[in-house]
Amino acid sequence: MAWSLGELAERSGAELRGDAAIEIERAADLREAKAGDLSFLTGGKFAEHLPATRASAVILAQEHAAACPCAVLVSKNPYLTYARAAALLYPRPRPPAGIHPSAVVHSKAEVNPSAVIGPNAVLDEGVRIAAGVVVGPGCVIGARSTIGEDSELVANVTLGTDTVVGKRNIFHPGAVIGADGFGMANDQGHWVKIPQIGRVVTGDDVEIGANTTVDRGALQDTVLADGVKIDNLVQVAHNVHIGEHSAIAGCVGIAGSAHIGAYCTLAGGVGVVGHLTIGDHIHVTGMSMVSKSLSEPGVYSAGVPLQSNRDWHRNFVRFKQLDDMAKRLKKLEKTLAEDAQG
């Protein structure tokens, strides 16, 4: 969708330096941009490509403006400005409102006339679909689930029964929200299933990635607060609570009843042990296991460095000797201290 550069500047909150009438049709990388394209520069790393860009305009910080051969949109946060401008250039497409004839909608489901129900979608009894919602092809919505205004289930998403979805959520293909949690009692070695009767409840502006799973609560609800963003292939177990505006990267696993605060980030592959409490503003780097509660804001890490397989083998065997090494070191220190005194 084409915009004049002036309008883009105004709506994305940036300062225009250049011709407001320039028509922008697309966004593109600095190196690949051509006439009609808007590009952006976020960090020093790509600045070398700026002088040669053929973009019609570039979003950038004040410090880079002088080096730009075309119109600029000056911003204190170029990446954010780009996000806003790109949302104008590329509004999410939506099919025309209405229920596709191949969709199977229970007679006791309610669908707002402005909503889209795609081909082969299935809506069970008591489902309620608010205005502007898009339920894509192949989605299955369990009984009594409700989806708030302008939310979108892209395709092949499954919602369990009684799921409550807020406004402006986006659930990507294959996401499963509201399946049973992994709750079992043990009867002399055999596992006995515990009915999972809590729900999943999401706030507004939640986004959930492809093939991610968020289990319903065992008794109480699993809750994703406003603004939570979850990447692909993430497992969120029953009764987990994720606070406002926290972001969870791909392949993370969060065990049951863990409570994660607001404004947190968990990088890819992180694991969180069950029943822990993680405070606000806590950031965990990739593939770390969080095995204790954390309250102090900050960055946390675990893991060992990648090495050549040969070097790693040499060090690997020492991991098992660490405690022994520590004790021997202490003994040597003691011996030397006695020698010095003696």
Add this chain to the structure above:
Amino acid sequence: MAWSLGELAERSGAELRGDAAIEIERAADLREAKAGDLSFLTGGKFAEHLPATRASAVILAQEHAAACPCAVLVSKNPYLTYARAAALLYPRPRPPAGIHPSAVVHSKAEVNPSAVIGPNAVLDEGVRIAAGVVVGPGCVIGARSTIGEDSELVANVTLGTDTVVGKRNIFHPGAVIGADGFGMANDQGHWVKIPQIGRVVTGDDVEIGANTTVDRGALQDTVLADGVKIDNLVQVAHNVHIGEHSAIAGCVGIAGSAHIGAYCTLAGGVGVVGHLTIGDHIHVTGMSMVSKSLSEPGVYSAGVPLQSNRDWHRNFVRFKQLDDMAKRLKKLEKTLAEDAQG
């Protein structure tokens, strides 16, 4: 589904202390329970909430009975008693028997009249569906697969061809059972696919979580024995065998031809290297890699502690020096021993 407390006690095998006529309608957490609710207390941690509960009855151990303000069901294993009582209060809902008109059932598939085939389900040639089975919306059942009595495929589950599913299995949404294993030969750098002609065979009472994948065998079968429970987003590769009543938590990956014994538990994020044998009653803690066979029952662990990013960076560099440190330590010990002798 409402029950009298007396009946719940009898059917769940607990000792009733209180009025057998009390009507129980729901289960609820101790703190949130109100009249008509049954709650439970499993461990000391939640005992503080017992005196103030407004539940109509609480399942608990003998030692906590005196502190309870309402009727009690005394049990040696309160969590198990709760599992049984909750199963009575919350029987799994099932739609009326029959094949939904939107389902696509091959003319050479056999469906027991008591089974449920949901909207948009697809059953290929030679599929056999036993009595009481529920095939939910959007499920795809490959040719010649068979599903045993009272099993349930919740929604959007895919079974590959020739899969054999036992009785009372539950497969959650997005699970893929019987896709090709990752088998390839190498031809001068190029990978050549090896047809995967084994099956997946599950015993009775197996449960498989949302978006979990269990690959068919390469030549022989992949086997999940009776009572195996698997959480969400678990990968079970070709030819794996998981023994009776073992439980596999979320995000676990089990590589090809691994053989896991009975009554094992693998915690979240564990990885098992291919072709290993893990004996019975072995328990592996979260995010550990099992890189050798294990025969001795017990608990096994790996992994390094989470630290502040700053502390971690300091220690991180030392991991590469471990072997060097060990050798230097040994040298110091030798020097000191010689000094002492000299």
Add this chain to the structure above:
Amino acid sequence: MAWSLGELAERSGAELRGDAAIEIERAADLREAKAGDLSFLTGGKFAEHLPATRASAVILAQEHAAACPCAVLVSKNPYLTYARAAALLYPRPRPPAGIHPSAVVHSKAEVNPSAVIGPNAVLDEGVRIAAGVVVGPGCVIGARSTIGEDSELVANVTLGTDTVVGKRNIFHPGAVIGADGFGMANDQGHWVKIPQIGRVVTGDDVEIGANTTVDRGALQDTVLADGVKIDNLVQVAHNVHIGEHSAIAGCVGIAGSAHIGAYCTLAGGVGVVGHLTIGDHIHVTGMSMVSKSLSEPGVYSAGVPLQSNRDWHRNFVRFKQLDDMAKRLKKLEKTLAEDAQG
């Protein structure tokens, strides 16, 4: 599909020693094979089963030929020869060409008459399906996506809009190719979505496992080059590039804009940090985190050994003391050196 042993030998490039007229109907493990079965022996480990096999023929290396009680196909790479022979015995089944009446195909989609569009598949506007393609049951193909000749989407696969699939690709059930990447700018703590306008482009002979996710690019494309093979439950983030004939095992996560070379292997559970460059012929062992770029071909590893929980606890605490231990060790060395000089 039955073949004479002579034909199998010729077509799989092996040297026949035995009766060319023997009819082979199936492939089977050495121990389970019976008359009419072809088996194979790849390594010394299974050689003990060779003398007692009841197979009609065995594929093996020259050195094992003498010990075989039946006809042999001698090969320098028995596993590769088996792959070729098994592909002849077990050709991938394909339904008859045509569009199933329950499929929903947009009026502006183009489907080659030799293609198969399965039950309940959904093809959006502008989709183009080449000759010989199989789109299985429940697959959803986003607008303007194209699928090259003889590719197969097994079942319940989702392709995002504008996805470009090469020839002879196989995508297993639940795979999601072309969903939005996890791209967000931060606005005073709140996340603002960045439209993901790149595509996923796959080369020829790419295979993608069950429930694996490959995100579309943010601006540029996510690319899987010719011959790339990806196992189940793998996350490939936006803008990732995977080079020719690289193989990625289950549960791997590759973060955004990582560039992986050709002929690489990533073992199960490996994580690759974003924006890294990994050269050609690099192999990473299981569950390692690749946190820096790698250019030197070779094998790389990380991770700590599995131990009994008791031993692990003892060593665990020392991980946090490593830097301290290293410094104390150095101090002791210095003290002793001074003593020796003094």
